[in-house]
Amino acid sequence: MQVLSTTHELGINGASLAIPEIAARLTTRGDRIDVLVPEEVTGPLQGLIESAGGRVIRAANIKTGYDVALVNTILNAQMVSSMAPHMPVVWYIHEAEAGFDWLLKNSEGAAAFQAATHVILYHPHCRDTVFAPFLRHFPQHAVSIIPSGADIPPPDAPVPRAHEKDGRGILFVGTPYSRKRPVDLMSAFLAFCDGAPPLRIVGDSSYLDPDARPLLKRAPDRFQFLGVLDWPALRAEYERASILSLPSGSESMGRVTMEAALHGCALVLSDLPVHKGVWRDGKSALLHSVGDQPSLGLALRRLLDHPEDRIRLAEAARMVALNYPKEQSLDRVLMVLDRVTRAHQLSQPRSSAQNGVR
Structure with a gap:
């Protein structure tokens, strides 16, 4: 199978990492994948x-040579429409409400839903609520819900010990722009987390929400910006931290929470629809309303002051994350690619020889 994928960026984030991971699975079994990116x-x-065995290209003849397209993220909607006349297109949408907002501002998005052969989403909420207006006439069998996963450690690997951690380290992982609401966390941290080490923030600080600047000016020594980290460095941060806080206004159930949980972190998360059925307030995480800085701060303070709660929640979070192995997610994506490719091949007119014409 020859796959043509596409992405608008070559930076590293949860959505973009899906491409090399899928590429590795494809090339291991003998398939090929080209990833089309803008020239610059x-x-x-x-x-x-x-x-991973893939090939990055800046130009492609999309009319011939490929069996299926895998278009990554909502932002590549235009590529869905461009590729669809020439091959079946699987649209891998990693966004939730942020993706819907983008569609409202970009008219090509609606047309892309009409052109796509199959759509992959992370969570039923994305299908049933967020993108429901665009999927109204889409065949139910052509939408797959495939949750994001994380690398599950082998059975003989050491189990992270939440009770052996310092208990005071708080971590944020993600691009610190307005949708992730870093100002909520930074404000709550200053108001409620006296005595804790500086808040450590992993992500591209050039995107920092401008409203965070006054907080930095007020207490520059209370925040540490670590930039974008490779996996070994990020894993070290998960192992160092005791608490992961992600106060986002919108998520699609990305991998950060799973990764942190697998490394023994207790979770403090905004109460989003995509967390329902995964994280339970007071059982496997502490949830707060979006933008509720006092509730966020009190949740952090509770985990700082009550190590028994932090340890219990961290251990429960790890048990949840073990149910979401990344390998299983990748297997399911490849199953979709195989099924779509096969269905397309069967739908094509057979050659004269196949039809018995002499």
Whole structure:
């Protein structure tokens, strides 16, 4: 099978990492994948794609040579429409409400839903609520819900020990722009987390919400910006931290919470629809309303002051995350690619020889 994928960026984030991971699975079984990117785009993701056996290209004849397209993220809606006349298209949408907002501002998005062969979403909420207006006439069998997963440690690997951690380290992982609401966390941290080490923030600080600047000016020594980290460095941060806080206004059930939980972190999360059925307030995480800085701060303070709660929640979170192995998610994506490709091949007119014509 020859797959044509596409991405608008070569930076590293949860959505873009899906490409080299899928590429590795495809090339291992003998398939090929080209990843089409804009001419001017560069970044570290290219090395990961090539290490996985894929090929990054800047131009392609999309009319011939490919069995199926895998279009990554909502932002590549235009590529769905461009590729659909020439091959079946699987649209892998990683966004939730943020993706819907983008569609409202970009008219090509609605047309892309009409052109796509199959759509992959992370959570039923994304299908039944967020993108429901665009999927109203979409065949039910052509929408797959495939949750994001994380690397599950082997059975003989050491189990992270929440009770052995310092108990005071708080971590944020993600691009710190307005949708992730870093200001809520930074404000709550200053108001409620006296005595804790500086809040450590992993992500591209060039996107920092401008409203965070006054907080930085007020207490510059209370925040540490670590930038974008490779996996070994990020894993070290998960192992160091005791609490992961993600106060986002919108998520699609990305991998950060799973990764942190697998490394022994207790979770403090905004109460989003995509967390329902996964994280339970007071059982496997502490949830707060979006934008509720006092509730966020009190949740952090509770975990700082009551190690028994933090340890209990961290251990429960790890048990949840073990149910979401990344390998299973990747297997399901490949099953969709195989099924869509096969259905397309069967729908094509057979050659004269196949039809018995002499």
